[in-house]
Amino acid sequence: MVTIFTRPDSMFDTPTHYCPGCTHGVAHRLVAEVIDELGIKDKTVGVAPVGCAVLIYNYMNTDFVEGSHGRAPASATGIKRSRPDLVVYTYQGDGDLASIGAAEIVHAANRGEKITVVFINNAIYGMTGGQMAPTTLPGQKTTTSPKGRDVNHIGYPIRMAELLATLKTPGYIVRSSLHDPYHIAMAKKAIKQAFIYQLEGKAFSMVELLSTCPTNWGMTPYQATQWLKENMLQYYPLGVFKTPEDE
Amino acid sequence: MAKKLMKGAEAIGEAAIRAGCRHYFGYPITPQSEIAEYLSRRMPEVGGVFLQAESEVAASNMLFGAAATGTRVMTSSSSPGISLMAEAFSYMVGAEVPAVVVNAMRGGPGLGGILPSQSDYFQATKANGHGDVHFIVLAPASLQESVEHVMMAFPLAEKYRNPVMIVADGLVVQMMESVDFDIVETTDPPDVEDWAATGTKGRRERNLVKSLFLDPLGLEEHNRKLRRKYDEMEENEVRYEEVLIEDDTKLVAVAYGTTSRVVRSVVEELRGEGYPVGLFRPITLYPFAYDRLREISKRDSVKGFMSIEMSTGQMIYDVRLAVQDLKPVGFFGRQGGIIPTPDDVRKAMLQELEKLGG
Known part of the structure; x- marks a missing residue:
């Protein structure tokens, strides 16, 4: 019998705690497949965020450090600067990266830290129970914006990929989406390229992944992917915003 | 080198x-x-x-x-x-x-x-x-x-x-x-x-x-x-230093860091003049030398302690924990970035000594 599809070697054989339809599982798997394909499992150190994905280390079979809230890029900097031979990546949600950790991500990118950041943007706080994120769309209802996000009260959602792409320091900044198989395949390509840039010692890299949170969006998994497609893609255009080769 | x-x-x-x-x-x-x-x-x-x-x-x-x-x-x-x-x-x-x-x-x-x-x-x-x-x-x-x-x-x-x-x-x-x-x-x-x-x-x-x-x-x-x-x-890991804490020492000043240097010079000066004073200098603030201070506090000759700090009184709580109610614990401190002068400390220690009956 020929095995044509199996669990990546970099993942443990265990069920996840994620809700049905949540795209964290897909994102984890893409990272694990890339780690396998690049043969870097034995020298990879992940930095976990605070949020739903804090338990990522229960699923990924590599060394891991659990960062404090939003500071994963700083801790990743400490790891990479003390052990440049390691492959270091952070995996962060939108509250962790774009709100409490806004300073750390901007400065890690601006220093050109040779780390990779996987940024899960699902436009809501997951673990704390569906509160507004800095990436929550205008008008989007959450438990702390019950009448919908009012941009006059709280401003517009932050587009992190665009923001980081304005930095002069070379970097690889991409936004992908996990709402259908085609885009998932594209997302994997981006994640792989991001790790390759790190392995080449070239640049800081961040892949933003538009993701779903059916539980806190109050939708079925299918409705959630449709909502992402119809609403998030307009506000958060996909694409490569910056490469190390740019002038 | x-x-x-x-x-x-x-x-x-x-x-x-x-x-x-x-x-x-x-x-x-x-x-x-x-x-x-x-x-x-x-x-x-x-x-x-x-x-x-x-x-x-x-x-x-x-x-x-x-x-x-x-x-x-x-x-x-x-x-x-x-x-x-x-x-x-x-x-x-x-x-x-x-x-x-x-x-x-x-x-x-x-x-x-x-x-x-x-x-x-x-x-x-x-x-x-x-x-x-x-x-x-x-x-x-x-x-x-x-x-x-x-x-x-x-x-x-x-x-x-x-x-x-x-x-x-x-x-x-x-x-x-x-x-x-x-x-x-x-x-x-x-x-x-x-x-x-x-x-x-x-x-x-x-x-x-x-x-x-x-x-x-x-x-x-x-x-x-x-x-x-x-x-x-x-x-x-408890570390401390004792300066002139002798059989006749009545007042034990407790001070660390920069303050302890000032207190040390005052204690040496007062000793030279015959005053029964000594200095206990914690080197580790945690762990604190509770046991050693307590032992000293049990001596009959020791009548009191005095915490001297550049704060409004923080280490004094640990000194009191060590001494408990066995002996009184006085305080002298300067704040705001002011280092106590030897004169300040001398006056404060002599006053404290007087309170303890000379």
Whole structure:
């Protein structure tokens, strides 16, 4: 019998705690497949965020450090600067990266830290129970914006990929989406390229992944992917915003 | 090497390098920015890494990251910056990683001032972060001692897999004195493969450096494990110095760091004049020398204690815990960055002596 599809070697054989339809599982798997394909499992150190994905280390079979809230890029900097031979990546949600950790991500990118950041943007706080994120769309209802996000009260959602792409320091900044198989395949390509840039010692890299949170969006998994497609893609255009080769 | 005249900040930076530290993350803050300045020059010379972070919050989390790989790493700051680092400090204790932190204490609260102070005693000894958290806290009174403390802090941190803090007030960091680096033995870093995030290299199960324990029984067990380490510190690491505490000593002044130098000169002077006074100088603020102070307090000759600090009275609580109700504990302090003068201390001690019946 020929095995044509199996669990990546970099993942443990265990069920996840994620809700049905949540795209964290897909994102984890893409990272694990890339780690396998690049043969870097034995020298990879992940930095976990605070949020739903804090338990990522229960699923990924590599060394891991659990960062404090939003500071994963700083801790990743400490790891990479003390052990440049390691492959270091952070995996962060939108509250962790774009709100409490806004300073750390901007400065890690601006220093050109040779780390990779996987940024899960699902436009809501997951673990704390569906509160507004800095990436929550205008008008989007959450438990702390019950009448919908009012941009006059709280401003517009932050587009992190665009923001980081304005930095002069070379970097690889991409936004992908996990709402259908085609885009998932594209997302994997981006994640792989991001790790390759790190392995080449070239640049800081961040892949933003538009993701779903059916539980806190109050939708079925299918409705959630449709909502992402119809609403998030307009506000958060996909694409490569910056490469190390740019002038 | 012969003795060398150095500024405190530079001696502290050089001591870290002599101790085998090759990684420093920090953020400038008066009165200790010279530590960062010195290491920004010196680290590249020895193949090390100096990195100026965007904030103390980031610097301390870089410290955490480097420490999580088992690398000898140090940061330094001053009071307001230390408050910002408290978050990472707590994670580091929880995740059991070794690191060295220097706090050049300045006057608070808030932005306070930039002159020497000892008003972070509570924070350093009782509250370096949320949760059941302790650091070993060393309080040098001279540059030579600062050098020794920095150099011994690394192996101490590694022994307990817990951060160690050196509380040097602004004066220690800013003054010049002669130092000798060679009298402290250097050690090799221990093997960290059983816990650190260094990549599995295909040789071992993966390591996880973390502080989250969602299961209450698991977290309780973890806290008890940490407590056992604190117990070991309290058993093995208490350090202090006694100056002129003799059979006839009536009043025992308790002072540390810069203040202890002033008190020492006053105690020596008063002794010369026949006054029965002595000085007890805690060298580790945590663990505190409760047992030794209690023993002294039981002596019939000893009539009272006096805590002398550059704060409104923080260490005095530990002195009282040690002495309990056996003997009275007086207080003298200056605040705001003012170092008590020998005259101030002399007057205060003579008054206290009089209260105790001469």
